[in-house]
Amino acid sequence: MSDEHIDEVSGISTTGHEWDGIRELNNPLPRWWVITFYITIVWAIGYTIAYPAWPMLTSATKGVLGYSSRDDVNNELAAAEIAKAKYAAAIQSKTVSEIAGDDALREFAVAAGSAAYKVNCVQCHASDAQGSKGFPNLNDDDWLWGGTAEQIQQTITHGIRFASVPGTRLSEMPAFGEIITRDQVAQVSTYVASLSGPVQDAKLVEPGAKVFAENCVACHGDNAKGNKELGAPDLTDAIWLYGSNETAIAAQVRAPKHGVMPAWVERLGETKVKELAVYIHSLGGGE
Amino acid sequence: MLDNTQIERLEAEAVNSAKVRQPLYAPRKKIFPKRASGSFRRFKWLVMAITLGIYYLTPWLRWDRGPFAPDQAVLIDLANRRFYFFFIEIWPQEFFYVAGLLVMAGIGLFLITSRVGRAWCGYTCPQTVWVDLFLVVERAIEGDRNARMKLDAGPWTARKLVLRVSKHAIWLAIAAATGGAWIFYFADAPSLIGEVFAGTAAPVAYITIGVLTATTYTFGGMMREQVCTYMCPWPRIQAAMLDENSLTVTYNDWRGEPRSRHAKKVQAAGQLVGDCVDCNACVAVCPMGIDIRDRQQLECITCALCIDACDGVMAKLGKEPGLISYATLSDYNANMAVATAGGSCSVNPSLVRTGSGAFSDKLAHFHIRKIFRPRTFVYMGAWSAVGLALLYSLLTRDRLEVNVLHDRNPQFVTLSDGSIRNGYTVKLLNMIPEPRTIVVTMQGLRGAEMSVVGIDLPADRSFAVAVEPDRLKMLKVFVRQPVDQVGSATQTFKFRVEDKASFETDEYTATFNAPEIVR
Secondary structure, eight states: OTTOOBOTTTOOBEEEEEETTEEEEOOOEEHHHHHHHHHHHHHHHHHHHHSSOOBOSSSBOOOTTOOOHHHHHHHHHHHHHHHHHHHHHHHHHSOHHHHHHSHHHHHHHHHHHHHHHHHHTHHHHOTTSSOSTTSOOSSSSOOTTOOSHHHHHHHHHHOBSOTTSTTOBOOOOOOGGGTSOHHHHHHHHHHHHHTTSOOSOGGGHHHHHHHHHHHTHHHHOTTSOOBTTTTBOOSSSSOOSSOSSHHHHHHHHHSOOOOOBOOOHHHHHHHHHHHHHHHHHHHHTOO | OOOGGGSOOOOOOOTTOTTTOOOSEEOOOOOOOOOOOSHHHHHHHHHHHHHHHHHHHGGGOBOOOOTTSOOBSEEEETTTTEEEETTEEEOGGGTHHHHHHHHHHHHHHHHHHHHHSSHIIIIIOHHHHHHHHHHHHHHHHHOSHHHHHHHHHSOOOHHHHHHHHHHHHHHHHHHHHHHHHHHTTSSOHHHHHHHHHHTOSOHHHHHHHHHHHHHHIIIIIIITHHIIIIIOSHHHHGGGTOOTTSEEEEEOHHHHOSOOSOHHHHHHTTOOOOSOOOOOHHHHHOTTOOOGGGOSOTTOOOOOHHHHHHHHHHHHHTOOSOSEEEEEHHHHHHHHHHHTTTTTSSOOGGGGBOTTSSBOTTSOOOOGGGGSSHHHHHHHHHHHHHHHHHHHHHHTOOSEEEEEEEOOSSSOEEOTTSOEEEEEEEEEEEOSSSOEEEEEEEESSTTOEEEETTOOSOOBSEEEEEEOTTEEEEEEEEEEEOGGGOOSSEEEEEEEEEETTTOOEEEEEEEEEOOSSOO
């Protein structure tokens, strides 16, 4: 170039690039540098031959080394299964109480049960296990069908009022709206509410107690503490599945709602059910 | 028809005409550094012995930590996420100590550079140390500069082949030992070395040895000064750390110029002559292959071997040492002003000397005061501040810690008797290699008691928990408060942990949630 610029200080020509009067010296690169650059090109070509690289119409070249990231994942999953196998075997052979008593096994079962819970149980019992409206809270110490790890396991295995499976719990409370009068319903509802708190109309408590003794003690017991064999709730405590005021109780006396829970053992298998039972029991320690 | 002379000549030139074409790539010029001797060379041998000694021997030092921890003095245990350094054990959350040390190393580098220039490059950089080591081998096998140049230029004979093969074999052995030493920092060295030779060590160990062997051999044996000049960012950065009061290797042309190989003849002819006899000893010893007399250059790593070489020549000539010396730019400029009579003439060496031939007392000399200037005080202050903060943190750090995670979902649970329960994940960190019994106690929260999942004891306000050595223990704790004791929707209380044997304690302030309206 005729307008070539030579830097005065160094006597070296410049590249013609200029920024605010600062010019770039045209110093040659070291030769090894460009050789290294060529080597990287050769390496890159070799790499695309050795590893999956070139896109074809329907897939990509597989590479002569046969590497696959999917295989890597599968191998890692298989390794994880093997690592889990000893826990799974122990969980299969032990009772849920034994599992809950062993620190390492419990930790494993709680983690596995928690994962299974999030997939299968949150739809009704909610992510915090407090239960959607009308579904029991699994954190507290009030258990309709018993809150030991074994009893929880039985509930999950066979379900509640899940008629298609033998061994499920079937008991239901009769609709007392067809058996006792409207007044008696009001009286007994007020009496039941009075067992755990103040009521609006105290006059109804005494006749209500009589109605209770005649109709309810068979299942809920003389002291209204309930019966876990029958799934009859404790009526004296602070926990109410369908509401604690007289109106809510009256509705439940007239035409009771009954929860239904599926039996899970067919779908999840015994090990998973045990893990779930240990997890649920760990939420609040059962009863 | 026109003849040749009648054709009009145009003013045109090819853009890539050979006249202006420059090579895009420059071949490397081979450097054959001559052996130097002198005080700086001796100092460099010492630094080399210390740094290589630290690198190769550290993994083999033992340190007894009892039966529950490894006995290697310096160990980076990646699998268990522990770092052991003599009496210090670092957990991953304490990695800031390492970050702090790196900050100190960075500021220390600024400090050293602003005082004595590129001392890091010239004396302690692994590239410099290993190149020095490789040069020792090269000289031992092929001889010093002249012999090596002759061998290199000569034809391939059996002797050349034997010399070259043995040189590269020893280089490779050193490189392999260097790569090999690295892995011992990451596992128990005595057992790992057996595994390495038996072929049973982990693949990553062999890959690491392979990579570091290759880089050591390539950088130390083959590339040498190319690494410093073209690959390292530090020569570019360090300019920001140097100022006119930084000591750096300087050719004092105020006494050296005009240089002459025939001083007596020139002097006899009545011309000026400086101390430099243009013997090129300084160029011959330079591992970077540069001429320090061309002034301060990016390539100069300030290894000071040219000072040794020049001082040797000056001693033979009966002149004062220091024609090449550590000097500051301000002193150099002052002396240049003396030698050039304030810039009014070219260098006149007679101006720096008195009539008797001794140096004039107008000359500036380095004074130790120049080491202490605002810039170095700032670096020193920052360096010391980080160091003191780290030291304080290290001396007062906890070896017993408690961390608490409050259950958020649900925040609280109402129990059948109306009482309120909150759940917590309590993490006990036993950071010493001894098993301990830790007592976890609740402080505050009227009437509340706790129970621990997996501990079959009635609810209480205190539990004793066994924690394995050097481990974290996770407890699921339920805290329950009777309904009539619940003060407000959010209360705070403390989890206090204590090791009854050592009296170490730690606390965590947790919150306890309750519904807004409690019956």
